[in-house]
Amino acid sequence: NAGVTQTPKFRILKIGQSMTLQCAQDMNHNYMYWYRQDPGMGLKLIYYSVGAGITDKGEVPNGYNVSRSTTEDFPLRLELAAPSQTSVYFCASSYGKSSYNSPLHFGNGTRLTVT
């Protein structure tokens, strides 16, 4: 059972370059999320989706875009990479909305460095 799979694991970008972080889940979860994790800052929500075709902004959406064309996939797009986007990015999924009976399942992260 793969769970939540993120690719790539590591990436170095130059300022202004673009890239897509891939995320796929095989648990038939409706909800998917993108977080970024910076040292001492916990996890900040970038975007989330409650189902195919539906996405919404989280706390820190600027500089990112997402799409949700299928239940399984939730890619995160960086159009013009900036040093402030250096971080570890985590994708997560959950079956439903209510967190007490629908916990988050996380991927193993993508470590991105923008220089």
Place this chain on the structure above:
Amino acid sequence: TQLLEQSPQFLSIQEGENLTVYCNSSSVFSSLQWYRQEPGEGPVLLVTVVTGGEVKKLKRLTFQFGDARKDSSLHITAAQPGDTGLYLCAGAPETSGSRLTFGEGTQLTVNP
């Protein structure tokens, strides 16, 4: 944005010692989750507490949800090196159950 403050931010102890990690907020949460994260991996759920005053035990780990559902604590008895990791609390605000708010985390190191 509801804030969750965790303390301490860093904790380094010897094997066999006890410790408590705190997670506090001025907001009320419908539920609160604790996750543990190891280097190079994503967070993994340890427990969810829902009812004010609730206490849950997971082997040597004891989790408590405050009576007012604004705070929580994690107590580890006789810590072991395998307990080393980043402990994160996450609260589900009463008004938006799908958008968890995470604390900054407590980095625990248990030395043999």
